[in-house]
Amino acid sequence: MQKLPIGIQTFSEIREDNYLYIDKTKIALELITQSKNVFLSRPRRFGKSLFLDTLHNIFAANKVLFKGLYIYDHYHWEIPYPVIKISFGSGVLHSGFELERHLLYQLKLNFQDLQLECDTDQGAAILFQMLIKAAQEKYLQKVVILIDEYDKPLLDNITDIEIARDMQDGLRNFYSVMKDNDQYLRFVFLTGVSKFSKVSIFSGLNNIEDISLNPRYGNICGYTQEDINSSFKEYLPGVDLEKLKTWYNGYNFLGDYVYNPYDILLFIRNDFLYKNYWIETGTPNFLIQLLKLGNYFIPQLENLVTDERLLNSFDIENLRLETVLYQAGYLTIKSHAINFDDTIRYTLTVPNKEVQMSLNLTIIDYLCKDEALNQTRENIYRALNQAQLESLETTLISLFASIPYNNYVNNTIAHFEGYYASVLYAYLSSLGIDIIAEDVTNRGRIDLTLKLEKVIYILEFKVGSDNALAQIKQRNYQQKYSGDARDIYLMGINFDEDRKNISQFEWERMN
Numbered sequence: 001m002q003k004l005p006i007g008i009q010t011f012s013e014i015r016e017d018n019y020l021y022i023d024k025t026k027i028a029l030e031l032i033t034q035s036k037n038v039f040l041s042r043p044r045r046f047g048k049s050l051f052l053d054t055l056h057n058i059f060a061a062n063k064v065l066f067k068g069l070y071i072y073d074h075y076h077w078e079i080p081y082p083v084i085k086i087s088f089g090s091g092v093l094h095s096g097f098e099l100e101r102h103l104l105y106q107l108k109l110n111f112q113d114l115q116l117e118c119d120t121d122q123g124a125a126i127l128f129q130m131l132i133k134a135a136q137e138k139y140l141q142k143v144v145i146l147i148d149e150y151d152k153p154l155l156d157n158i159t160d161i162e163i164a165r166d167m168q169d170g171l172r173n174f175y176s177v178m179k180d181n182d183q184y185l186r187f188v189f190l191t192g193v194s195k196f197s198k199v200s201i202f203s204g205l206n207n208i209e210d211i212s213l214n215p216r217y218g219n220i221c222g223y224t225q226e227d228i229n230s231s232f233k234e235y236l237p238g239v240d241l242e243k244l245k246t247w248y249n250g251y252n253f254l255g256d257y258v259y260n261p262y263d264i265l266l267f268i269r270n271d272f273l274y275k276n277y278w279i280e281t282g283t284p285n286f287l288i289q290l291l292k293l294g295n296y297f298i299p300q301l302e303n304l305v306t307d308e309r310l311l312n313s314f315d316i317e318n319l320r321l322e323t324v325l326y327q328a329g330y331l332t333i334k335s336h337a338i339n340f341d342d343t344i345r346y347t348l349t350v351p352n353k354e355v356q357m358s359l360n361l362t363i364i365d366y367l368c369k370d371e372a373l374n375q376t377r378e379n380i381y382r383a384l385n386q387a388q389l390e391s392l393e394t395t396l397i398s399l400f401a402s403i404p405y406n407n408y409v410n411n412t413i414a415h416f417e418g419y420y421a422s423v424l425y426a427y428l429s430s431l432g433i434d435i436i437a438e439d440v441t442n443r444g445r446i447d448l449t450l451k452l453e454k455v456i457y458i459l460e461f462k463v464g465s466d467n468a469l470a471q472i473k474q475r476n477y478q479q480k481y482s483g484d485a486r487d488i489y490l491m492g493i494n495f496d497e498d499r500k501n502i503s504q505f506e507w508e509r510m511n
Contacts, residue, residue, distance in 0.1 A: 001234060001235070002018050002019060002020040003017070003018060003020065004019070004235075004265050004268060004269060005019040005020060005265070006265045006266065008050075009049040009053060010050075011050065011053045011054045011056070011057050011065065012053075012057060012062070012065055014050075015065045015066075021069075022223060022227050022231055022261075023069050024051055024054060024221075025054065025058075025066060025069045025070045025071035026070040026071065027217060027219065027220050028051070028054055028055060028071065029058075029070070029071050029074055029075055030216070031055075031217065032058065032059075035187075035209055035211070036188065037178075037182075037185075037187075037188045037207050037208045037209055038187075038188065038189045038190070038208065038209050038211055039189075039190045039192070039195065039208050039209065039210045039211070039212070040189070040190070040210075040211055040212055040217070040220065040221075041193060041194060041195050041210070041212040041327060042191070042193070042221045042222075042253070042329075043193060043251075043260070043327070043329025044193060044328075045260060045261070045278055046221045046222055046260055046261065046329070047221040047222065047261050048148065048149075048191040048192075048221055049087075049089060049148050049149075049191070051191075051220060051221060052085075052146050052148050052189060052191055055187075056085060056144075056146055058071065058075065059080070059081040059083050059144045059186075059187065060080050060081070061077045061079065061080035061081075063077040079141060080139075080141070081141050081142065081143065081144045081186050081187075082114055082135040082136070082138070082139045082141060082143050082144065083143075083144045083145075084114075084131060084132070084144070084145045084146070085145075085147075085148070086103075086107075086110070086145075086147045086148070087106070087147075087148040087149060088102070088148065088150065088151075088152040088153055089148055089149045089152065092156045093153045093156065093157075093167070094157070094163065095163060095166065096167065096170045099153050099166075099167055099170045100123065100170065102153075103170075103174060104123075104124050104127065107124065107127050107128055107131055108120070110131055111131060111134075114131075114134075114135050114138070115138075116131070116134045116135065116138060117134075118131075124174055125173050125176075125177055128174060128177045129180070129181060132145075132177070132178075132184050132185070133181070133184060136184045141186070142184055142185055142186035143184055143185055143186060144185075144186050144187045144188075144189075145185060145187075145188045145189070146188075146189050147188075147189070147190045147191070148191050149191065149192055149193075150171070150175070150190045150191065150192045151171075151192035151193060152192070152193075153167045153170075154167045154168055154171065154316070155193060155194065158316060161316065161317075164316045168316060175190075179207060182207070188208070190208070193327055193328060193329075194327045194328075195210060195212065195327070212253065213253060213254055213333075214254070215254040215255055217253075217255070218252075218254045218255015218258075219253075219256055219258060220253075220255075221258070221261075222251060222253075222258030222259055223258060223259040223261055224256045224257075224259075225245070225249065225256065225257065226256075227259075228241065228244070228259065228264070229241070232264065232268075235268050236268065239272055243274075244267070246352065247263075247274055247352055248260065248263040248264060248267065248354055249351075249352055250352035250355075251329070251332045251351045251352075252332050252333045252334070252351075253332075253333070260278050260329075262277060262278050263277045263278050276354050276357065276358045277354070278329075278354060278355075279354060279355065279358035279359075303347060303348070303349060303437065303438065304322045304331065304347070304348040304349075305345060305346070305347050305348075306322055306323075306326075306345075306346055306348060307339070307343055307344065307345055307346065308343065308344050308346065322348065325348075326348055329351075329355070330350065330355055330359050331348040331349065331350060331351070332348065332349065332350075333346050333347070333348060334346075334348060335347045350429075353432050356429055356430075356432060357429070357430050357431070360425075360426040360429040361373075361430050363426040364423075364426045364427060364430060367403075367419075367422060367423050367426060368399070368402070368403040368423055369403070370399065370402065371402070376395065376398075376399055377430060377431060379391070379395040380392065380396075380427055380428070380431065381431050381433075383395060384428075384433075384450065384452060384455070385452055385453075385454075385455075387455055387487065387489065387509075389489070389491070389507050393502070393505040396424070396493075396502055396505070397501060397502050397505075399423075399427070400420075400423070400495075400500065400502060401501055403423075403500070420463065420493075420495045424448070424459075424461070424493075425437060425448060428448070428450060433450060433451070434450070435449070435450055435451070436449040436451070439458075439477075439480070441475070441477050441479070441480045442480075443475040443477065443479075444477070446458050446459070446460070446477045446480075447459050447460050447461050448461075451486075452486075453486075454486055454487065455486050455488070455489060456481050456484060456486050456487070456488045456489070457488075457489050457491055458472055458477050458478055458481075458488065458489070458490050458491065459491045459493065460472050460477075460491070460492050460493070461493050461494075461495070462492070462494045462495070463494070463495045463497055464494070464495075464497070465494070466494075467492065467494070467504070467506075468493055468504070468506070469490060469491070469506040469507070469508065470492070471492070472492060473490065473508075477490075478490060478510055487510075488510040489507055489508070489509050489510070490507060490508045490509075490510065491505075491506070491507045492504070492505075492506045492507070493505055
């Protein structure tokens with residue numbers, strides 16, 4: 001049995017030391033024969049760096065490493081190309097000065113690798129241009145440029161607008177060199193988490209092809225279900241593959257649904273223990289900062305509708321929560337359709353149980369700072385699972401009573417119905433249960449529908465005196481689930497904006 005390549009991003013090490021490799025070389029071959037300047041956006045820990053290093057070895061004509069893979073018999077290996085590789089994957093840069101120093105260091109390494117003389121008195125942009133021309137002249141072949149995590153210096157400083165602008169200017173100036181030297185280039189490939197708007201980084205590189213949502217390359221990173229069923233079969237004896245899919249599958253880039261490789265490798269390494277492996281690598285600070293900027297209605301994160309322009313428009317001057325959540329991997333594409341004007345409309349959703357639970361725990365921490373978080377979640381789950389709604393009422397009243405007063409100071413959040421619904425939704429969703437926000441019926445939208453093994457709950461929220469339970473019954477929301485064998489409970493919850501807590505909690509069990 002081959003070893004698992006946990007944390008290994010070097011293609012040669014994987015191939016020479018008998019690590020498992022999921023063959024992506026057919027996609028790589030199509031990419032390098034049909035495109036020239038390419039950008040790929042994927043969330044972190046999705047295998048972007050390994051794919052980039054695979055390209056490096058193809059262009060360097062290291063044929064022996066590819067024996068047994070698709071490309072071995074389908075590529076002309078006679079011509080090795082000079083490859084310039086730049087990575088921002090390690091460390092955090094805190095200023096334009098540190099960015100310049102990092103770029104100079106990376107360029108000097110490339111001069112050494114290509115056995116070229118380096119003029120150490122030049123700035124990064126000029127030195128980059130000199131490197132391209134010198135490599136082309138020495139090797140008499142056009143140059144390949146591979147840039148990994150091209151946006152990391154900017155993302156690491158996204159909450160400090162002045163530093164972010166400084167990073168943006170420095171990166172734009174550096175990347176514009178590639179446009180000016182296009183005649184010397186064979187292939188350019190940039191990876192990152194986000195695609196910044198054309199007026200920022202990409203304004204100097206407007207000839208780049210974004211393949212992030214090209215169905216042809218939807219499987220370029222990640223493991224498909226076929227990979228799990230075949231290549232990983234012997235690693236997963238006795239594992240419930242449907243449960244595995246619920247926990248870790250669900251990412252969609254218009255190809256097959258895919259797994260984050262990091263999750264699968266660590267799930268196997270940890271003897272099939274279900275954990276939040278990917279989320280544990282860190283939640284971006286700018287996500288929390290965005291939540292603080294506005295009263296977002298958290299349940300809407302399950303079914304956000306947007307267009308391709310918004311998905312690709314990561315602008316440091318106008319960050320949007322849905323764009324950040326999608327590009328960072330907390331949301332993925334659920335479906336897409338053509339608008340009246342022939343543009344594409346995307347519906348986004350949380351990809352799987354891991355992200356659902358972990359994202360909402362992060363949101364809980366922002367919304368209410370619950371010191372007894374795990375106990376509260378356990379009490380809510382037990383009450384719902386056993387239909388002990390008196391206990392649920394007690395738990396929820398205690399929950400809202402414990403929210404720090406500071407959460408309400410200098411804002412109108414207590415008048416905002418979505419705040420209370422968001423708190424409840426975040427707790428319920430963090431339990432990993434089947435939950436539908438704004439559940440559509442022929443009479444309107446149910447605020448929340450909860451589906452447990454033996455019971456379905458239909459919830460309506462109100463701030464003020466309008467009776468929430470009465471609305472459910474008046475609009476006959478429960479009819480949508482009348483054919484379901486599970487017990488159905490209608491639950492109406494009213495909140496008092498002065499007491500900042502539940503003022504009325506009513507329920508009714510349907511036959």
